């Protein structure tokens with residue numbers, strides 16, 4: 001999604017992947033866990049932010065990932 | 078009932094010798110008898126390793142197992158276990174991490190690697206499975222290896238690899254996932270190295286189904302509330318310090334940090350050379366978490382010394398490094414301790430077992446059992462950081478005196494001779510996590526002495542919970558009259574007897590794929606069983622789960638009996654604990670009483686339904702399991 005209203009603070013990301021697991025589970029018709037279906041992608045980075053976060057094109061800005069982030073890496077702008 | 082959820086449904090078998098790949102269904106029978114993860118790994122080990130096989134020979138198998146909960150939103154459902162015959166003790170070794178759950182998304186619950194490749198290889202598992210040449214990776218450390226594979230394949234791959242430690246078959250060698258998370262103890266890195274398997278790169282595009290999403294959603298919320306929601310303050314402290322909290326009371330009272338190879342008590346009171354405020358202000362950069370966990374007890378820290386000073390490094394169990402180097406070897410200052418951890422991560426060596434072997438060497442040197450001619454000029458003493466780091470490098474590269482230490486705490490002393498075994502502190506070759514002279518014998522500690530065959534938490538019981546009747550009934554699943562007796566008089570009930578219940582609870586976590594940190598033990602057994610039903614669609618209750626754990630322990634016992642395990646092995650072997658007093662810091666502790674331990678052992682065997690004298694598994698139960 002271009003210009004997502006979700007604010008990313010990658011330095012806070014712990015790499016727990018709960019955002020991605022929740023995105024796929026709550027947003028797929030089949031209610032599955034899947035990294036392929038998730039619209040948020042968390043990958044290793046290796047700086048003071050150990051993870052890099054990106055949104056895929058079909059993100060609907062539903063905020064489920066924000067609700068599942070307990071580390072303050074995702075917040076509403 | 079909907080489709081099978083939770084499980085990926087297949088076992089991946091890779092024969093490195095024949096270069097063959099087999100994808101087999103995970104049978105209903107396997108699921109109902111052993112649940113998943115650790116339990117299924119045990120059965121696969123029993124079925125596929127011939128008795129008395131060399132742990133570092135091609136006949137051993139290396140097993141990875143992710144339980145049905147892994148890869149879902151169940152709080153703390155992240156642990157995958159690695160099992161093989163361990164080169165440390167020759168029995169069934171166990172270790173786990175929270176970062177290899179990606180395996181499930183490739184469509185496999187368990188991965189079994191057999192044979193030995195004729196040259197260095199790595200395994201690429203995605204929509205396909207490929208055995209790839211790793212000639213250019215062999216010799217690289219774990220960071221270089223991971224970076225090279227990320228460069229080649231992309232960062233969507235989770236990379237589990239060995240460093241020089243595993244390549245050179247050091248029994249302290251670990252497997253490192255994504256540069257930091259370790260399958261630490263039990264020498265699984267050496268087993269991987271013995272197969273010429275440098276790395277496993279995993280990226281999955283498959284899905285994990287949920288049989289009853291509605292009920293599942295309700296129950297994940299309930300489990301989250303019982304772990305995180307109801308203990309917010311504890312959780313935030315745990316996130317801040319992680320396992321470092323074990324440096325202070327009450328855990329420090331059990332003697333997990335014993336100083337100078339267990340000859341003294343670690344001076345935990347100031348002035349310790351590890352100021353905690355400095356940890357927060359200068360060292361810790363952020364929190365790191367396992368897959369699916371909201372706690373985040375791991376750290377991103379800054380390296381302070383060496384060629385990487387100023388850069389960041391993630392560590393999974395910081396207190397392991399503190400035990401191994403700060404306590405056992407008396408290394409001082411964050412700079413030096415973190416440098417030891419960095420070397421271990423990169424060389425693929427476990428913190429605790431490496432530190433333990435090094436502290437053994439230092440004591441031998443001080444006692445003049447070895448000297449400069451043995452160590453090729455290295456002068457060892459407590460706190461000699463540079464020398465310890467050099468010896469650590471030698472252990473990983475199979476050179477100098479390090480080569481002998483890399484044989485471990487059973488064979489190493491045999492090679493050194495001169496009664497050096499009296500200074501080796503271990504339990505069946507494994508580095509020891511606590512001092513039984515100080516900690517005494519509580520059910521969980523008894524279990525560690527008896528059954529730890531790798532990680533501190535993995536499968537020995539840990540009833541990190543509260544001793545209330547409600548807890549024993551609802552969380553450990555004890556019958557009401559048992560719980561009543563245990564609460565009224567635990568010694569009368571039997572510590573050994575109690576240990577069985579604590580173990581079954583912990584083992585259930587390892588089979589389902591849950592983290593064993595105490596907050597997860599605040600979830601009731603019925604909630605775990607409910608989650609299992611809602612996720613998988615298979616009917617089960619708490620009692621059935623515990624019955625399965627009995628079978629898992631039977632298989633483990635059978636494997637070990639076949640390897641010559643007897644009552645004699647079911648204890649701490651370290652001479653120091655049974656013959657020396659611990660006199661330190663105005664305190665004085667007696668050696669451990671072997672007789673007392675023996676009484677508990679009989680109670681334990683009986684509670685497991687094994688033969689009370691030798692702990693053998695009754696024939697009817699063996700037959701029922703096809704053993």
Ligand code: SF4
Pocket residue numbers: 006022023024027038039040055058059060061062063064065066
């Ligand atoms: S906002 Fe919604 S759709 Fe977008 S990544 Fe987050 S959970 Fe997925």
Ligand code: SF4
Pocket residue numbers: 012013014015016017018019020042051053068069070071072073074
């Ligand atoms: S963004 Fe938040 S929920 Fe997602 S991986 Fe990072 S810490 Fe976890």
Ligand code: SF4
Pocket residue numbers: 153154155175365366367370371372373374375592593594
């Ligand atoms: S509590 Fe710590 S070890 Fe357990 S799953 Fe969470 S981050 Fe991992």
